[in-house]
Amino acid sequence: MKALVWHGKEDIRCDTVPDPTIEDATDAIIKVTSCAICGSDLHLFHNFMPGMRKGDVMGHEHMGVVVEVGSAVKKLRIGERVVIPFTIICGECEQCRRGFYSVCERTNRNRKLGDTVFGHSTAGLFGYTALTGGYAGGQAEYLRVPFADATHIKVPDNDLTDEQLLFLGDIFPTGWQAAVQCDIQPTDTVAVWGCGPVAQFAIRSALLLGAKQVIAIDNLPDRLSMARAGGAITINFDEESVLDRLQELTQGKGPEKCIDAVGMEAHAARSLDSMLDKAKQMVMLGTDRPHVLREMMYVCRPAGVLSVPGVYGGFLDKIPFGAAMNKGLTIRMGQTHVNRWTPDLLRRIETRQIDPSFVVTHNVPLEQGPQMYKTFRDKSDGCIKVVLKPNGNGRH
Amino acid sequence: MAYAAAMDDKRFPHTTAGTLAQQLGWFSIALGTLELVATRRLTRALGMWGQERTLQAYGVREIVTGIGILTSKDPAPWVWGRVAGDALDLGTMAMAYPNNPKKAKLAMAIANVAAVTALDVICAQQLSATKVRQQMPVRDYSDRSGLPMGISASRGAASDAEMTEQFRIPEPLRPFDATV
Numbered sequence: 091m092k093a094l095v096w097h098g099k100e101d102i103r104c105d106t107v108p109d110p111t112i113e114d115a116t117d118a119i120i121k122v123t124s125c126a127i128c129g130s131d132l133h134l135f136h137n138f139m140p141g142m143r144k145g146d147v148m149g150h151e152h153m154g155v156v157v158e159v160g161s162a163v164k165k166l167r168i169g170e171r172v173v174i175p176f177t178i179i180c181g182e183c184e185q186c187r188r189g190f191y192s193v194c195e196r197t198n199r200n201r202k203l204g205d206t207v208f209g210h211s212t213a214g215l216f217g218y219t220a221l222t223g224g225y226a227g228g229q230a231e232y233l234r235v236p237f238a239d240a241t242h243i244k245v246p247d248n249d250l251t252d253e254q255l256l257f258l259g260d261i262f263p264t265g266w267q268a269a270v271q272c273d274i275q276p277t278d279t280v281a282v283w284g285c286g287p288v289a290q291f292a293i294r295s296a297l298l299l300g301a302k303q304v305i306a307i308d309n310l311p312d313r314l315s316m317a318r319a320g321g322a323i324t325i326n327f328d329e330e331s332v333l334d335r336l337q338e339l340t341q342g343k344g345p346e347k348c349i350d351a352v353g354m355e356a357h358a359a360r361s362l363d364s365m366l367d368k369a370k371q372m373v374m375l376g377t378d379r380p381h382v383l384r385e386m387m388y389v390c391r392p393a394g395v396l397s398v399p400g401v402y403g404g405f406l407d408k409i410p411f412g413a414a415m416n417k418g419l420t421i422r423m424g425q426t427h428v429n430r431w432t433p434d435l436l437r438r439i440e441t442r443q444i445d446p447s448f449v450v451t452h453n454v455p456l457e458q459g460p461q462m463y464k465t466f467r468d469k470s471d472g473c474i475k476v477v478l479k480p481n482g483n484g485r486h
Numbered sequence: 487m488a489y490a491a492a493m494d495d496k497r498f499p500h501t502t503a504g505t506l507a508q509q510l511g512w513f514s515i516a517l518g519t520l521e522l523v524a525t526r527r528l529t530r531a532l533g534m535w536g537q538e539r540t541l542q543a544y545g546v547r548e549i550v551t552g553i554g555i556l557t558s559k560d561p562a563p564w565v566w567g568r569v570a571g572d573a574l575d576l577g578t579m580a581m582a583y584p585n586n587p588k589k590a591k592l593a594m595a596i597a598n599v600a601a602v603t604a605l606d607v608i609c610a611q612q613l614s615a616t617k618v619r620q621q622m623p624v625r626d627y628s629d630r631s632g633l634p635m636g637i638s639a640s641r642g643a644a645s646d647a648e649m650t651e652q653f654r655i656p657e658p659l660r661p662f663d664a665t666v
Contacts, residue, residue, distance in 0.1 A: 189650070273654045276642065294632055300642035310619070316627035321637040328616070362502045365608055395655070420655065434647060443643055448632030451625070472625025 092480065093230035094459040096146045099137040100467075102460050107147065110226065110234035115162035118238035120172060124252035125228045126151040127459070127466050127476040128176075128260060129286050129353075130401045134219065135463055138354060138377070139403050141203075141219030150176035150216040151260045152228025153245070153252060165239045173243040173259045174235055175428035178214035178225060181240025192425035197237055198223045212425065229459060231480040243432045246440070253447035253477060254439060257291070261475075262446050263431040265291025265351075268399040270431075271422035272347035274299045281305045281336060281345035281389070282322070283382040285313035287475045288399055289351035290320060290449050297321045298443065301347070305339060307332055309357070312472045316449070336389050344391035353400025354378035363408065370407065377404025387414045398423035449475045456480040503612035507565055510609060511555030513602075514568060518548030532579070532595055533588035540578065547571055562613035569610055572603040 095105040110119055128151050133139045153173040156166050166172070179186050183195040197214035198204050200223055204211030207221060214236070217227020226234060235241050245255045265288050272280060280296040282289050285308035296304045297320065306317035309328040317324050325335045336345060356364050356379040363381050370376030386396050387410045396419055414421065438444055451474045454462060462476045521528060522545040525538045534541075551571060554564035579596050586592050633640040651657070 189652070267653075270647070270649060270653050273649070290632075294640075295644070297633070297637070297641055298644035299647065300645045312625040312627055315625075316630050319628050319631045320633065321631070321640070362506075365502060365612075369604075369608070393661075422653070438644065442634045443640065445632050445634055448630040451627075469619075470622055472623070472627070474627075 091231035092456055093147045093226075094149065094456065094478075096134060096142050096148055097144055100135055100464075102135060102148060102463050104457050104459055107145075107230070110232050112158060112160045113234065114236065115160040116237055116239065117160045118156055118163055118166050118235045118242075119158040120152075120154040120174065120233050120235060121157045122152050122154040122228055122231060122233055122480045124153055124256050125149050125230075125456075125478050125480065126256060126260075127229070127462060127478070129288060130218075131463070132467055133354065133401060133403065134217075135467065136355070139219050139221070140207075141221040141224075143220060143224070146217065146219075146224070147226040147228075147230055148217045149227030149229030150218055151256060152216070152233055153256050153259065154233070157232070159238065163238050166242060171245050171247045173245055173255055173432075174216070174228065174233065174241060175243060175258075175432070176216055176218075176260045177241075177425065177428050178216065178223065178236055179240045179429060180237050181429075186240070189427060189430045191427040191429050197241075200224055215425075229456065229478060229480070231456070240429070243429065243436070245436065250439065251447065253450050253453070254445060255436075256477065257287075257446045257449070258432050258435060258439075259428065260426070261287045261449075262291050262435055263428045264288050264399050264426040265293075266295045266431050266435060267426050268292040268349045268351065268397045269295035269299050269301075271397040272296070272349065272395050274301050274347060276300050277302055278347050279303045279305065279340050279345040280347040280349065281307065281386075282317075282349045282351055283307050283386065284350075284352040284400070285310065285317045285324075286351060287449050289349070290316055290474070291446070292349050292351055292399065293317055293320045293322045294444060296347075296349075298438075303339070305336065305345065310469055313469075313474060316474065319448075332385065333389060340391070344389050344394070346391045346394045348386040348390045348394065348396050350382045350386055350396065350398045350400045352382040353398075354380070354402045354404075356381035367407070376407050378402050378406050380406045380409060384408065384410055387411075387417075387419065390417065390419055392417040393419070395420045395422065399426070450477050452476040454478060455482070503609050503616065504561075506605065506609045507555055507561045507613060510565060510568060510606065511552045511561070514548045514552030514555065516552075518545040518550075518552060521545030521548065531588070532582070532592050533586040534579075534582050534592075537578075537582070544571070544575065544578075560617065562610060562617055565606060565610040565613060568606045569603065572599060572606055575599050576603070 091109045093107045156168050156170045177192050178197040179191045179194045180196040185193045185195050192213050194213035198211045201211045214223030216225050278301050280301045282292050285306050293304050304322045306322035307325045314324040364379050367379035456478045459478050465473045521541050525541050551567050555561045
């Protein structure tokens with residue numbers, strides 16, 4: 091089959107690889123009808139996350155049709171339409187039963203490695219380094235789904251398009267959880283750093299959950315225009331001071347709720363601290379560029395909440411924890427507990443509260459994937475979200 | 487459009503690279519002036535007797551570059567000019583190093599120039615990247631709300647969502663009156 095394969099830093103190719111097969115009785119195989127490139131795939135593209143191996147198949151946003159099931163699979167049948175969450179979950183361990191799916195205790199088959207690096211291992215993830223199990227991803231014609239009875243979201247086979255359903259597997263629930271973690275009240279101002287795909291869903295989720303005002307911060311005019319379309323007031327940090335504008339919009343009090351939808355790769359030209367972070371990264375003295383975290387801790391209203399859906403990978407330097415502690419800030423973060431939210435979010439798509447296809451800017455065949463990684467990295471051609479079609483039906 | 491103004495403003499005053507460029511411009515003028523008015527003292531201090539004319543020429547170059555950075559609408563090429571000048575400075579000092587009687591002071595000067603060169607390179611790279619980004623065609627996604635009911639009707643439409651305690655501020659810590 092065709093698949094997008096990691097060959098090294100900024101080197102992803104569309105290769106022919108062996109078709110996946112049923113390895114365990116609990117596996118299923120899906121024929122992928124649509125998949126997407128995620129912002130966190132760029133961390134792998136840039137080789138910022140440790141544990142990628144040459145030959146790894148990329149991708150953790152994918153959906154399709156079940157074509158084969160293992161003998162122990164009871165909840166899936168051949169021909170069913172499914173979105174596959176980026177987290178592989180068993181549905182039976184203590185954490186899964188508590189709803190904390192992204193820290194499932196059974197699905198990371200490289201558990202010891204995860205224990206060593208993070209203290210305790212987290213869930214297995216598709217296409218996301220040996221650290222999270224080394225499972226093949228879904229930027230491919232077919233995908234093997236381990237623990238298939240739990241690791242799926244059944245979606246109706248009706249007139250809802252793939253583009254309306256695909257993002258149930260990652261960025262929609264990620265943006266939603268980011269907003270939920272804020273515990274939004276009707277009087278709240280929610281500030282969202284970044285206007286990438288997750289941020290776009292966080293903006294709309296905050297609005298749907300009743301925030302008084304949502305403020306979006308970025309410097310790319312096309313992304314800012316999409317944020318405004320979703321009801322946000324925007325700040326272009328190339329044009330104006332983020333601190334001054336946030337003060338003005340909150341009568342000097344600061345936003346009650348802050349969402350970091352940027353993560354470890356804050357723009358290096360953004361500020362002096364980001365430039366220093368970049369320099370430290372270049373000489374291997376640092377791993378992440380946490381400018382947004384620093385800024386959020388500084389501007390957030392005392393007793394406010396910081397929500398961090400943005401991915402961080404290592405050891406963060408010069409974090410103003412004194413400000414966070416003295417201001418009594420609450421920090422909530424983590425990978426998304428996808429299946430916790432998807433029944434509710436699917437209902438909201440079906441009742442037309444939200445149409446997630448708004449975020450798709452590029453829709454192309456899988457073979458164009460390597461070029462699309464570069465377009466997405468460069469944020470050129472107005473690129474915000476790329477959908478890939480491994481089995482035809484791509485359009486640009 | 488608000489951002490149309492930023493497209494015309496090539497000086498990027500709200501970016502660190504823009505601010506750094508301005509500071510490098512003033513630094514360039516100050517250094518150039520020093521090289522012109524204290525030529526002999528500098529050559530003596532660095533053990534580079536006989537290179538007074540060269541140092542004065544470099545001083546003129548620094549002043550011209552500094553004025554270029556501070557007055558040009560697009561400072562990026564002028565900052566790249568500083569990088570080229572830095573290379574010239576480093577080369578000149580390196581050639582003077584082998585038989586220099588004041589090696590320690592010259593080595594210190596080379597280290598300082600190398601540090602400033604690093605700043606110049608980062609600044610020039612960031613200014614160029616910003617310029618490229620500003621020249622990219624801009625797509626307008628203002629028709630992509632993703633909220634079929636409209637913004638007003640959507641605000642609070644999901645307030646029926648069930649929130650478990652794990653994702654809320656614990657009840658004993660909640661504000662007495664959330665509307666304040």
